[in-house]
Amino acid sequence: MRGRDGxxxxxxxxxxxxxxxAPRWVRIAYQAFFLxxxxxxxxxxxxxxxxxxxxxxxxxxxxxxxxxxxxxxxxLTPALLWALAIVGLTVVSGRxxxxxxxxxGTLHHVVSRATRRMRRGPPAxxxxxxxxxxxxxxxxxxxxxxxxxxxxLSGLLxxxxxxxxxxxxxxxxxxxxxxxxxGFRPRLFRAAWATGAIFxxxxxxxxxxxxxxxxxICPLGALLGWAARVSVYRIHVDPELCTHCNLxxxxxxxADEPFAKHRVSxxxxxxxxxxxxxxxxxxxxxxxxxxxxxxxxxxxxRQVVGAGLAGAALLPLARASAGSASSPGPLxxxxxxxxxxxxxxxxxxxxxxxxxxCPTSALQPAMGEAGPEGLYTPILVPRRGWCExxxxxxxxxxxxxxxxxLLPEEKGWTRPEAEGIRIGTAFFDLGRCLPWGPAIPCxxxxxxxxxxxxxxxxxxxxxxxRDGRLVRLQRPHMDPARCVGCGLCEAxxxxxxxxxxxxxxxxxxxxxxxxxxxPLGRTLS
Amino acid sequence: xxxxxxxxxxxxxxxxxAGAVLGGxxxxxxxxxxxxxxxxxxxxxxxxxxxxxxxxxxFPAVAVARGGPEASVRAAVxxxxxxxxxxxxxxxxxxxxxxxxxxxxxxxxxxxxRVVAEVVxxxxxxxxxxxxxxxxxxxxxxxxxxxxxxxxxxxxxxxxEVLVPPGPGFVLARLGGVVLDTWEVFAPMMGADxxxxxxxxxxxxxxxxxxxxxxxxxxxxxxxxxxHQQINQSIVDIATAFRPxxxxxxxxxxxxxxxxxxxxxxxxxxxxxxxAGTDVVALDAWGATLLGADPERIPHVSLAxxxxxxxxxEGTAPREEIxxxx
Numbered sequence: 001m002r003g004r005d006g007x008x009x010x011x012x013x014x015x016x017x018x019x020x021x022a023p024r025w026v027r028i029a030y031q032a033f034f035l036x037x038x039x040x041x042x043x044x045x046x047x048x049x050x051x052x053x054x055x056x057x058x059x060x061x062x063x064x065x066x067x068x069x070x071x072x073x074x075x076l077t078p079a080l081l082w083a084l085a086i087v088g089l090t091v092v093s094g095r096x097x098x099x100x101x102x103x104x105g106t107l108h109h110v111v112s113r114a115t116r117r118m119r120r121g122p123p124a125x126x127x128x129x130x131x132x133x134x135x136x137x138x139x140x141x142x143x144x145x146x147x148x149x150x151x152x153l154s155g156l157l158x159x160x161x162x163x164x165x166x167x168x169x170x171x172x173x174x175x176x177x178x179x180x181x182x183g184f185r186p187r188l189f190r191a192a193w194a195t196g197a198i199f200x201x202x203x204x205x206x207x208x209x210x211x212x213x214x215x216x217i218c219p220l221g222a223l224l225g226w227a228a229r230v231s232v233y234r235i236h237v238d239p240e241l242c243t244h245c246n247l248x249x250x251x252x253x254x255a256d257e258p259f260a261k262h263r264v265s266x267x268x269x270x271x272x273x274x275x276x277x278x279x280x281x282x283x284x285x286x287x288x289x290x291x292x293x294x295x296x297x298x299x300x301x302r303q304v305v306g307a308g309l310a311g312a313a314l315l316p317l318a319r320a321s322a323g324s325a326s327s328p329g330p331l332x333x334x335x336x337x338x339x340x341x342x343x344x345x346x347x348x349x350x351x352x353x354x355x356x357x358c359p360t361s362a363l364q365p366a367m368g369e370a371g372p373e374g375l376y377t378p379i380l381v382p383r384r385g386w387c388e389x390x391x392x393x394x395x396x397x398x399x400x401x402x403x404x405x406l407l408p409e410e411k412g413w414t415r416p417e418a419e420g421i422r423i424g425t426a427f428f429d430l431g432r433c434l435p436w437g438p439a440i441p442c443x444x445x446x447x448x449x450x451x452x453x454x455x456x457x458x459x460x461x462x463x464x465x466r467d468g469r470l471v472r473l474q475r476p477h478m479d480p481a482r483c484v485g486c487g488l489c490e491a492x493x494x495x496x497x498x499x500x501x502x503x504x505x506x507x508x509x510x511x512x513x514x515x516x517x518x519p520l521g522r523t524l525s
Numbered sequence: 526x527x528x529x530x531x532x533x534x535x536x537x538x539x540x541x542x543a544g545a546v547l548g549g550x551x552x553x554x555x556x557x558x559x560x561x562x563x564x565x566x567x568x569x570x571x572x573x574x575x576x577x578x579x580x581x582x583x584f585p586a587v588a589v590a591r592g593g594p595e596a597s598v599r600a601a602v603x604x605x606x607x608x609x610x611x612x613x614x615x616x617x618x619x620x621x622x623x624x625x626x627x628x629x630x631x632x633x634x635x636x637x638x639r640v641v642a643e644v645v646x647x648x649x650x651x652x653x654x655x656x657x658x659x660x661x662x663x664x665x666x667x668x669x670x671x672x673x674x675x676x677x678x679x680x681x682x683x684x685x686e687v688l689v690p691p692g693p694g695f696v697l698a699r700l701g702g703v704v705l706d707t708w709e710v711f712a713p714m715m716g717a718d719x720x721x722x723x724x725x726x727x728x729x730x731x732x733x734x735x736x737x738x739x740x741x742x743x744x745x746x747x748x749x750x751x752x753h754q755q756i757n758q759s760i761v762d763i764a765t766a767f768r769p770x771x772x773x774x775x776x777x778x779x780x781x782x783x784x785x786x787x788x789x790x791x792x793x794x795x796x797x798x799x800x801a802g803t804d805v806v807a808l809d810a811w812g813a814t815l816l817g818a819d820p821e822r823i824p825h826v827s828l829a830x831x832x833x834x835x836x837x838x839e840g841t842a843p844r845e846e847i848x849x850x851x
Contacts, residue, residue: 388669441754443753492664494754
């Protein structure tokens with residue numbers, strides 16, 4: 001308990017946070033509880049789990065997702081009304097979500113705590129507020145304007161999405177790779193190294209600046225900070241008792257500077273300052289007078305307008321690029337139930353829950369296939385896996401309805417005469433196809449084709465081999481009117497690097513302009 | 526005194542350093558001479574032998590029963606000698622159904638779960654096997670195929686373990702075939718005393734028929750899609766290497782077209798029969814007749830006969846079918 005015995009404030013001694021202060025322990029218990037609940041929900045994104053547990057609860061508590069979805073799609077998934085609870089919590093007690101609930105905040109808290117002794121200097125200097133911490137507010141403005149224009153990019157920086165995406169399509173898979181064969185299915189994800197490096201890199205920044213992500217980048221923190229300006233409960237420092245020892249800053253999470261004029265918008269309500277004060281001068285109490293106007297964040301009007309303009313420029317620039325929403329690239333194969341591309345991009349929060357949940361790893365994060373806006377949106381990569389005929393899990397983990405939850409009958413692949421959902425069309429690469437090119441029997445694609453009648457049909461042929469003998473073969477043909485684009489043929493094709501049959505987006509049923517064939521049964525016979 | 530102590534320490538340090546250098550050099554020499562390297566050719570295991578039973582003239586090679594699935598299994602197995610002829614008390618039995626597809630029982634792409642469960646019960650209750658493992662390497666998503674086929678729940682309920690990949694993994698095994706020399710085999714196969722083959726009769730575009738001979742394909746791993754290039758030789762190689770103790774053919778529902786995946790209910794015909802026996806070729810010949818095909822003209826069946834795996838005529842000869850009741 002150094003610090004309580006009157007260590008001089010100017011010394012470089014690092015006092016331990018007061019461990020006798022009960023609310024701090026309650027906070028730690030909350031953080032642990034919500035982190036475990038997040039991990040449990042993440043692991044429960046399975047057929048069995050989605051039936052039993054509300055695995056998307058944390059997404060639905062997220063006001064940034066709710067605001068972004070409203071601005072971009074002019075609709076709101078009813079479950080996102082839960083976000084009002086967090087808004088209410090913030091109005092009562094400030095950014096307590098950041099300090100008590102957010103799993104990303106908790107991870108950053110743990111790393112900053114573990115690296116505490118590596119940061120040298122007086123507490124008031126280490127945990128000072130830096131002007132660049134205003135960046136998160138400008139990012140929030142830019143993302144909100146971009147959402148209003150029609151693209152929901154906030155999820156790229158939303159902490160819940162960030163955590164789900166990083167664990168699901170990188171760190172979880174990396175862990176399974178590093179572990180000895182323990183019945184884990186090896187899973188591969190596109191750009192997993194980059195996805196993981198971003199997450200780990202952000203954690204590493206804690207060594208220099210405590211919770212830099214939360215303080216400078218997180219747009220959800222910015223949104224809650226804006227709401228916290230009117231919070232009822234806040235940190236109050238009694239000037240009569242304060243000896244300006246600055247110990248309150250020692251383990252400050254938000255850089256809200258209780259030792260000077262408290263910045264309520266930056267405060268994570270971790271209560272370490274209350275615990276650390278040797279004089280009992282710091283309290284968390286209702287109706288404390290605001291220490292600084294505007295929550296302690298002075299944004300210039302020009303900065304805000306500039307951020308807004310930057311956000312407004314994002315969508316036109318993206319949509320002017322080839323391969324974006326107006327004409328997605330051939331490999332932008334969306335999961336079944338995905339809405340039309342514009343609406344999809346206005347609802348998808350890039351959380352990667354679908355990528356994580358997909359049982360065959362067919363869903364992968366898009367890097368460039370769906371244009372610049374489509375970064376980290378899900379695409380089907382049949383070489384990684386196929387769309388399982390009866391599976392509709394992606395729609396049940398999607399927090400915003402970018403992928404509609406389908407019934408297996410609605411997906412329709414078990415009874416395709418009823419015009420089910422199609423996500424693309426497969427085409428043969430005749431030079432690589434074994435019966436077509438080198439005249440070797442094969443037809444694995446026809447065997448695994450799940451529609452009935454099969455989209456792949458066989459033509460019996462006799463072709464001369466090199467030595468003049470006749471070889472009897474069955475050559476596969478694709479009937480585009482029957483193909484649903486599931487990718488089983490491409491996934492199972494024995495030409496093991498670049499498959500001889502490959503799926504592209506054309507023919508997907510979600511958009512009329514993607515149609516390839518005229519509807520079945522319209523020909524006069 | 527002040528000089529002696531540092532000197533001793535320096536000498537000790539020198540000795541330790543010299544030891545470390547020599548030890549390191551010795552280690553390097555050891556690695557260079559002795560180690561076979563981190564990446565070695567995988568060891569090729571031999572398949573377990575002697576799963577078959579002696580031919581017994583008292584019993585037919587094939588028996589067919591019609592009726593309810595469970596009653597038909599019991600009647601057909603009883604007619605070829607009873608389960609005790611094939612499984613001894615305390616043995617480990619591998620039951621190999623067709624569990625390869627994300628299809629419901631009504632779609633007829635997998636073995637009927639009631640047939641599998643009845644075979645498991647016979648092994649555990651009548652033959653008092655120590656352990657029954659139901660295993661397959663599905664084409665579709667493994668866990669989903671296991672559950673949606675109904676086999677997972679039914680076989681677990683009957684007391685079996687149900688294994689799909691990744692599970693206990695694969696072992697590179699010597700099959701010793703004409704085209705299949707060594708191949709990855711699902712590990713439960715290696716520890717089984719008995720193999721009971723429980724295929725379903727289905728149409729197949731490449732091989733015309735999928736039944737008992739082809740069912741062994743589902744115990745292989747690796748890039749088995751390559752086998753299609755010489756599918757008939759491959760099937761016969763597999764059947765020769767695995768040699769099921771007993772084969773119980775599920776023809777309760779028979780997929781007549783669009784095989785082996787089907788999908789539509791009208792691809793499936795209700796036949797309501799189960800056949801059992803030790804002659805896989807005969808059983809496949811019988812299955813082929815259900816599809817309206819001539820078994821002599823199905824290449825892998827006639828190839829299997831010419832390799833001595835059984836006789837087509839045993840399956841096509843007219844026989845009295847057992848009425849097993851519901």
